[in-house]
Amino acid sequence: MTLPTHSAASVPSPSPSAPPAREGASLHGPVIAWYEANARDLPWRRPEAGAWGVMVSEFMLQQTPVARVLPVYEEWMRRWPRPADLAKEPSGEAVRAWGRLGYPRRALRLHGAAVAITERHGGDVPEHHAQLLALPGIGEYTAAAVASFAYGQRHAVLDTNVRRVLARAVSGEQFPPNATTAAERRLARSVLPEDEDTAARWAAASMELGALVCTAKGERCESCPLSDRCAWRLAGKPEHTGPPRRAQTYAGTDRQVRGKLLAVLREALEPVPQVTLDRVWHDPVQRARALDGLVADGLVEPLENGRYRLPGHRSFPPHQPR
DNA sequence: AACACGTGGCA
């Protein structure tokens, strides 16, 4: 596997007089050129990361900022350089090494994906979108991202950054809809470069643009390669209308209690007695519900003696075809 | 379709 090399010479540029053959043709060139000059040097973008490195990074980056992922990613790749290395560990080790990245079910699913890769794909991250999609924790976005970033394939990689870039540059809206729509997928496919290598560069470049320039708040239009043609900017940057983007509450929720319980178990080297867990939350009803949920999710293993620990053995459910 | 699911930085 190789990361696409950066070469502006391979970026096709439409002739000045002819109208663009397709809607996205006027987007690729500027954005890819901008990317080649401004892309961050992230470890999972280096060739030595391999498909496994790309995949690990994608799991960690789901809803989690780059800065927080970096140190954990380095530790994981040092400890588990190949899928089989992770697969032979108990799943609880993945949860423990996940640290405070949040959404620890991702760790469990990444472990489950490593097991599946070892069993079904000979230890190599599969290259086909459908094979990736069948792995636990990999949805539409991550399957496209791994296929594109790791294997240079042509896929619409529609994450929150790209959705925002397209919403603004093409649709003239400040923000995309709350949930990804069929219209967005259609738009993303319509602006996808025909050439496979160019499509892979566009995927990485448009995502980086959304992450660094076309941000949710404090967008830096003066640094944007699309500023002269951005539909939203040309319309005077109208404020978002429509349904408010649903706020995510956290304080006092089961999620917070789960987080506190799991934090105790992550730090513990030995199984933890019930009474220790009882100290993390005042409400016994909510506390019990949170603990039951963690057990049901396979994040916590109850032992015969009334103690609890991170799962000591593989506990991910068998693969269910979608 | 709407929710649940962690965590911490920043304005």
Next chain:
DNA sequence: TTGCCAAGTGT
């Protein structure tokens, strides 16, 4: 301090 936000997935 509160609210928003960060490369989503599964049910």
